[in-house]
Ligand SMILES: Nc1ncnc2c1ncn2[C@@H]1O[C@H](COP(=O)(O)OP(=O)(O)O)[C@@H](O)[C@H]1O
């Protein structure tokens with residue numbers, strides 16, 4: 001298996017796992033991280049807000065669910081997640097930390113690669129340059145309608161890392177299931193449609209199926225959240241959602257399902273690559289059922305990916321300690337530790 | 353270290369892994385603005401309740417129990433900072449005193465500034481200098497953890513009630529020996545109730561040569577070189593022995609008094625005549641039987657004699673000790689429980705007699721496992737009446753619940769060795785000079801030969817010491833069956 005080529009020697013220098021992977025983004029992350037921490041420019045405050053309405057609401061649920069049977073054909077299950085958190089404020093900006101993890105389960109064993117934390121000192125002054133440099137390093141576009149606000153920066157930078165980690169999996173795994181956190185919706189500021197299509201294409205080329213689980217959805221049917229609807233069937237099953245017409249440039253690259261995978265009250269929105277045949281789609285979910293532990297409709301591999309990159313309050317303190325010791329940056333406002341409570345599907349403070 | 357919290361007289365201090373502090377250590381919290389400092393003692397160390405630790409521990413254990421293997425690419429090297437924070441500890445400290453204008457006061461009520469105060473270790477020498485624990489009659493007890501010597505002053509034992517307690521084999525008797533040997537070098541008179549015969553060889557070095565104490569150690573073995581002459585015996589003392597040690601009923605005791613008086617009038621007080629008198633006395637058969645059985649017990653103890661010359665050693669030794677200092681070791685090793693009580697009853701009466709008639713100044717009494725020979729009514733006596741006469745007792749025991757609660761309350765000094773038993777710790781915690789938290793948290797972790805010293809000898813600054821070794825022949829070792837086989 002390709003995945004076993006991930007032999008990483010832990011040297012003093014930073015080593016990236018795979019020779020065919022473009023490591024420009026992580027390199028830039030480190031460079032920029034250190035750069036923003038050492039250069040503290042003067043202030044000029046300005047706020048701009050950006051509307052974030054993505055999905056439209058002409059949605060229908062197919063009345064007949066797709067009933068599933070676990071398929072035990074040995075298949076690698078891999079997952080990606082990233083996390084970001086604001087760890088404090090300085091006189092000129094905010095300090096953010098991001099971290100990402102790839103995890104895969106093969107022969108009942110979980111293995112992971114975790115990247116970070118990377119810490120950035122973003123200010124009104126440097127945010128544009130910081131973001132465009134990273135975007136260019138990875139997405140190879142400078143396409144940007146608006147510069148993100150300071151408050152959006154943590155999510156945006158984490159997103160870039162997440163995209164990079166996703167690509168890494170689609171290229172290194174064969175015949176596997178790759179679980180994403182989120183949807184397959186593109187055309188948003190941080191997910192160009194071209195890039196999403198490329199990712200799905202690469203996955204297909206390696207015979208991988210991408211399954212994107214959303215922890216939260218705002219899709220409604222008859223006024224109810226689609227994940228709150230209970231047809232009288234015994235899980236596991238999928239219900240297809242149809243008729244969704246997003247406003248351009250927003251594009252749906254996946255078909256949308258409500259996935260109720262265990263006999264619990266939980267259900268998730270699941271997006272599966274549009275280009276796959278209905279059988280391929282169903283089979284992918286059935287293989288997931290046969291190869292991963294599913295708790296409350298949620299795959300363990302993806303849950304572990306969340307857990308691995310989520311920041312604990314202790315780590316936040318440690319990063320504050322690092323910043324003050326190493327970079328002599330003075331924090332003027334620290335996040336309230338009591339707010340840093342993480343549930344099993346939780347992310348950082350600023351997410352969602 | 354950083355001041356974190358104060359609740360009553362407990363201070364919590366946050367300490368990082370690079371700062372090694374242990375239970376029992378003293379810290380100085382200095383507030384330069386207030387020109388005051390607090391002396392606090394670490395009584396417990398805990399994990400600092402760092403938020404998020406549980407999550408961190410949990411995520412290393414996924415479903416199914418198998419740990420996840422993986423690589424962490426941590427280019428900024430944050431991981432060491434995480435473990436640094438994770439390993440931060442909280443020092444729970446008890447306020448012992450305040451330093452103001454270079455002098456100590458027991459105040460615990462002021463609040464040092466959290467942001468301005470500095471916290472640093474206070475070495476034991478610095479502390480003892482502040483507390484002035486040493487004096488003109490130094491006794492080196494042993495070494496503290498920072499390898500400095502702890503010296504106390506013999507006068508802080510004078511007139512005091514002390515308790516040495518701890519589990520078996522932790523070094524209680526050893527400390528008791530160290531204290532008494534130091535006392536006799538300062539010319540004190542010491543009496544030891546040596547239950548196991550382990551004080552007999554204190555006059556010899558470990559390789560069997562006579563040592564500096566040799567002429568001051570007087571070993572008295574009951575019914576061998578230590579006897580009581582019937583003629584010299586006070587009727588009152590004998591009646592105490594009969595009623596308390598031998599449980600003679602009151603009516604019989606009254607008959608005994610008459611028999612004794614009649615013999616004394618006729619100057620016929622000796623063992624044989626006493627037996628004859630009981631045999632021929634006109635009285636109830638039950639009374640006669642009761643008297644006879646007690647008479648046989650007295651005779652069989654071998655402790656009583658008709659020969660005055662056989663009964664002089666105790667007084668001689670005591671008077672010699674009064675001159676030049678010395679210890680009278682009452683070897684109770686092969687003495688039966690009843691005979692032990694007879695001997696102790698006799699001896700205490702004798703000592704009170706010598707003290708009240710001013711023939712002795714004062715004595716230090718060391719009593720090992722006193723509950724095995726000291727009758728009920730003496731316990732209160734020892735802390736009140738006898739102390740008043742000049743008997744200053746040190747109880748040595750591995751069963752702390754055999755010492756009465758009021759003795760703990762009145763104890764001036766407690767030398768506490770390791771205890772693991774909750775009940776034992778509970779008992780000791782009742783001592784007035786100490787707070788229960790300190791006792792419980794420190795005593796549990798004491799290694800052998802280490803004791804927590806509490807009370808006047810350390811000016812109420814509890815200190816842990818490793819008791820120093822003694823170059824004397826000890827006989828405290830347990831007799832082992834297989835010892836010679838190996
Ligand atoms: N401070 C010490 N240094 C060296 N040896 C010691 C020390 N304290 C005790 N010992 C030895 O340890 C053993 C047990 O001590 P002991 O005083 O008899 O214990 P305990 O009276 O508590 O049962 C003895 O052999 C004694 O000589």
Ligand SMILES: [Mg+2]
Nearest residue numbers: 524525526828
């Ligand atoms: Mg002993």
